[in-house]
Amino acid sequence: MLSLLFLYSGDYGERVIRNLINDPSFCKSCSLLCDFCKYGVYSYVHNIRAAIELPNPAELPSFIENPEEYLPKSVPAVDICVATGIHKDLLLALPTRLKDEGIKGLIVPIEDFREVPSGLQRQLKEKCEELGLEYAFPKPFCALEPTETKPLISEFIREFKIGKPSLKITTEERGGSRVIYSVTVERSAPCGSTWYVAKKLIGREVKRDEIRDIVAKAHHSYPCTATMAVDPEVGEPILHIAGYLIRETVEDQLFP
Incomplete structure (x- = not known):
C-alpha cells in the first residue's frame, strides 16, 4: 500500500484529496439528481499520511531566500509527495527536503503553466535525477500515464486509479439506435470529473x-x-488539453 503526502495551496490540491478520500460532501455536480455513483466504491484515506496546506504564493515574497522557513518542520516518510499550487522557491527546495525525509517520489501537477514554468521544471528534473527521486510533472494531472521508467509513479496510478482517464463503455440497440448502456470508470481524472462525464453519457x-x-x-x-x-x-489552454484527453478516451471506446 503506497503512502502519500500532499503539500498544497489553493483549491485544486484540496479537490484531489477529497476525491481520493471519496468525501461524500465533495461532488455536487448532479445536485438533486445525485445517485451516489462513486460513494462507497473506494476510499484512500488511510494512504494519505498528511495533507499540509502551505501559504498562498501571492501572500509570500516574490523571492524567498530561506524556503525551509515556510516548509513544514516535519513530514512523514511516505512513498510519494504530491505538491501543487505552492511558491516556486518552496517547490525548488522540495526535492532535497524529500530525500532527507526518505520520500521516494515527487509529482507536481501543472494546472497552470505560470505556477510551474518550463525553466522551473528543468531545475526540478535535474535536482530529482541528482538525488535519485522519481518525478512527474503532468500537464494537466489527468495526462499522467504509467511508464516503465517510473515504476513507483506507475504504481501510484494503478493503486489509486487516477491519471489519464480510462473508461469501459457498453452499448445496446434501442429503437433502431445504438445507445450507451453502461460506463465503468477504470481510471479517473485526479479531480474526479471522469465520474461525472460517465454519468452524463449513460442513455x-x-x-x-x-x-x-x-x-x-x-x-x-x-x-x-x-x-x-x-x-x-503547447499553444493552447491546459483546460483544452484536459478536455481532449477525456474526449479521446470516450471516442476510443465508441468509435474504435
Missing part, C-alpha cells in the same frame, strides 16, 4: 457530434479548473 445515442458535445459540457461544468490562459509551450 445517450452514439453519434460522434452529440457525444463530443456531451463530454465537453460535462467536463466544463464539473468544473475543470485548469487555466484557460494559452500555454506558450
